[in-house]
Amino acid sequence: xxxxxxxxxxxxxxxxxxxxxxxxxxxxxxxxxxxxxxxxxxxxxxxxxxxxxxxxxxxxxxxxxxxxxxxxxxxxxxxxxxxxxxxxxxxxxxxxxxxxxxxxxxxxxxxxxxxxxxxxxxxxxxxxxxxxxxxxxxxxxxxxxxxxxxxxxxxxxxxxxxxxxxxxxxxxxxxxxxxxxxxxxxxxxx
Numbered sequence: 001x002x003x004x005x006x007x008x009x010x011x012x013x014x015x016x017x018x019x020x021x022x023x024x025x026x027x028x029x030x031x032x033x034x035x036x037x038x039x040x041x042x043x044x045x046x047x048x049x050x051x052x053x054x055x056x057x058x059x060x061x062x063x064x065x066x067x068x069x070x071x072x073x074x075x076x077x078x079x080x081x082x083x084x085x086x087x088x089x090x091x092x093x094x095x096x097x098x099x100x101x102x103x104x105x106x107x108x109x110x111x112x113x114x115x116x117x118x119x120x121x122x123x124x125x126x127x128x129x130x131x132x133x134x135x136x137x138x139x140x141x142x143x144x145x146x147x148x149x150x151x152x153x154x155x156x157x158x159x160x161x162x163x164x165x166x167x168x169x170x171x172x173x174x175x176x177x178x179x180x181x182x183x184x185x186x187x188x189x190x
Contacts (some may be wrong), residue, residue, distance in 0.1 A: 027102045034109050035112075038082070038113060038117075039074060039078055039116060044076040045123075046069055051066070052125070057125070071102055077112075077179065081103070081109055082149055084104075084168075085104040087171055090103035094164075103152055108172075109145055113141075113144075114140035115140075115176060118133045121134070141172060
């Protein structure tokens with residue numbers, strides 16, 4: 001899949017999605033080629049923000065605290081993608097949609113990309129800007145789920161698939177909120 005195809009996946013049910021479904025990468029390949037490398041970005045950005053602007057974000061947090069926060073966040077990200085892949089697969093089974101766990105994991109990983117990339121805003125020490133960009137990352141992830149669930153399920157217009165799409169979006173947003181709280185808690189002592 002090309003980067004140009006990825007940009008179309010936000011607005012299309014078929015551009016990029018069809019190629020991704022046809023490639024049918026397994027969970028292990030998705031983990032090593034997409035999830036692990038991109039989930040490292042927020043962890044490194046947390047360390048960067050803590051080292052460069054720690055007194056702005058969380059003045060009471062030591063360098064060791066920032067390292068612990070980055071490690072916990074990385075583990076939480078990896079666990080969240082795995083959990084979301086399982087949730088998508090279980091919801092698909094309940095809706096009698098043919099979708100493997102690998103397919104659910106792939107969708108969870110693809111949808112997480114904008115949120116991972118939104119962490120790059122930590123280069124700018126402005127909490128409002130960081131939060132706005134994180135919310136935009138969440139909205140982009142929702143757009144990917146909105147177009148990805150029906151396409152990967154093979155039923156764009158079925159009501160049960162639409163309901164499943166919204167449920168996955170809500171669960172994903174809740175997961176994102178929990179991950180955000182991991183980061184915001186140390187900053188509340190500002």
